[in-house]
Amino acid sequence: MILSEYQQEMLDGKYGKGKAMAMQILEAVGDSFEAQRMVPISRAHISLSAQDADVWFAEKMGGAGAVCAVPPTVNPGYCVDYFRSKGVLDEKAVAHMERTERAYRRLGAVMTYSCTPYLFGNIPHYGEVVAFSETSVTVYANSVIGARTNRESAASAMCAAITGFTPEYGMLLDENRRADILVEVQAEMRGDFDYALLGLLGKKIGKGVPVFQGLPRHISTEGLIQLGSELNVSGAYEMFHIVGVTPEAPDLKTAVGGRELKRHVVITREDLDQALEEFSPPLRSEVEFVILGCPHYNYDQLRQVARLLESGPAVVPVWIHTSSAVKDLAGRTGMEEALLEKGVELIPDTCVDEACCWKRLAGQAGVTDSPKASYYMRTFGVQMAVRDTESCIRWAQRGRVE
Numbered sequence: 001m002i003l004s005e006y007q008q009e010m011l012d013g014k015y016g017k018g019k020a021m022a023m024q025i026l027e028a029v030g031d032s033f034e035a036q037r038m039v040p041i042s043r044a045h046i047s048l049s050a051q052d053a054d055v056w057f058a059e060k061m062g063g064a065g066a067v068c069a070v071p072p073t074v075n076p077g078y079c080v081d082y083f084r085s086k087g088v089l090d091e092k093a094v095a096h097m098e099r100t101e102r103a104y105r106r107l108g109a110v111m112t113y114s115c116t117p118y119l120f121g122n123i124p125h126y127g128e129v130v131a132f133s134e135t136s137v138t139v140y141a142n143s144v145i146g147a148r149t150n151r152e153s154a155a156s157a158m159c160a161a162i163t164g165f166t167p168e169y170g171m172l173l174d175e176n177r178r179a180d181i182l183v184e185v186q187a188e189m190r191g192d193f194d195y196a197l198l199g200l201l202g203k204k205i206g207k208g209v210p211v212f213q214g215l216p217r218h219i220s221t222e223g224l225i226q227l228g229s230e231l232n233v234s235g236a237y238e239m240f241h242i243v244g245v246t247p248e249a250p251d252l253k254t255a256v257g258g259r260e261l262k263r264h265v266v267i268t269r270e271d272l273d274q275a276l277e278e279f280s281p282p283l284r285s286e287v288e289f290v291i292l293g294c295p296h297y298n299y300d301q302l303r304q305v306a307r308l309l310e311s312g313p314a315v316v317p318v319w320i321h322t323s324s325a326v327k328d329l330a331g332r333t334g335m336e337e338a339l340l341e342k343g344v345e346l347i348p349d350t351c352v353d354e355a356c357c358w359k360r361l362a363g364q365a366g367v368t369d370s371p372k373a374s375y376y377m378r379t380f381g382v383q384m385a386v387r388d389t390e391s392c393i394r395w396a397q398r399g400r401v402e
Helices: 005-012 017-032 052-063 080-085 091-107 135-145 154-163 192-199 221-234 252-256 269-279 299-311 324-333 335-341 355-361 371-378 389-398
Strands: 038-040 043-046 130-132 165-167 181-185 210-213 263-267 289-297 318-322 344-348 366-368 384-386
Touching (some): 005 017, 017 165, 130 154, 192 269, 210 252, 335 344
Parallel strands (some): 181 263, 289 366
16 A cells, blocks of 8 residues: 555654554555555544453553544443432443543544534535445445445544554445345335335345335435344344435446446345244333434434324333434423423433443333334343334333334
């Protein structure tokens, strides 16, 4: 890989040990993917985790004097104030999250604590080269916005933010962004939840860059988020195209761009229904809690929940994960108070995969509208059936499945 004079100086340590370490890592990544050069980035997002390894790496880079040339936004950890007020966190967990925040602040990160930075605060434009980590973030930026990023790890995205560069390979190159799997959807899409089910069919779709044909021309932002998120539960996808919807697929010919198709997959309503049946844990007659917001809910989704609750309050706890920015807006507009009166709490800056916050629910009967949330929480013993938002709220109002 050919480095510019400035990049070589960075690697040689002219600008400090931290930047040299970051450049050394990026050079190794680039060499492994046979990248020819480094290219500048203008944005970064780090899939911050309160896991020990990620905190160790952030502290190591900060201790070496690294400061981000491109201030990155970060993923959620867990909201200490909320969970400490509920008596959920012990002092060790509190100290660990405080340590995490100090490490990332020291590097110059923007502490958004959101897994939907592409909706606010860090929105790339078409063709912009960025370094985004986190499963739903990368695929949305590439597919829906038409920005360019590889599926970065937390560490590689951090190194890109520190140096301002990333190796040019993969989804940064035109030829790799073209579709090589045609997915013909013959099922009527009844709402946003069906796009989550479509995303669960990664095993049937197979490895590659799918282009979906037969979908409506008008798909909500929430539906597009769900499709990308769940594709990365059932598989590993940097990008998808939807004919007539996403920016690099005005038509099928453009989306494929002369690339040879690996396969032609047909998706029916039976496939969607079967995907839900196979993925969701069995329903129990009672419902003891509901968790929504993976990825984080936006304001429109909060309004949808508020409308569904007009017929009556929830009789079991309903927790919605969202960003501080959306929670603040909900507070200013009265939405948060209205939801609280109906038995719904908004939890900011928190991910469903934080066992210290949610493992206490193990053994209870839960339900969610997010396959991704169900997938994560199974890893520490919490079982949540998966259904559409309307069913989740209706069952929360009854305390049982109907």
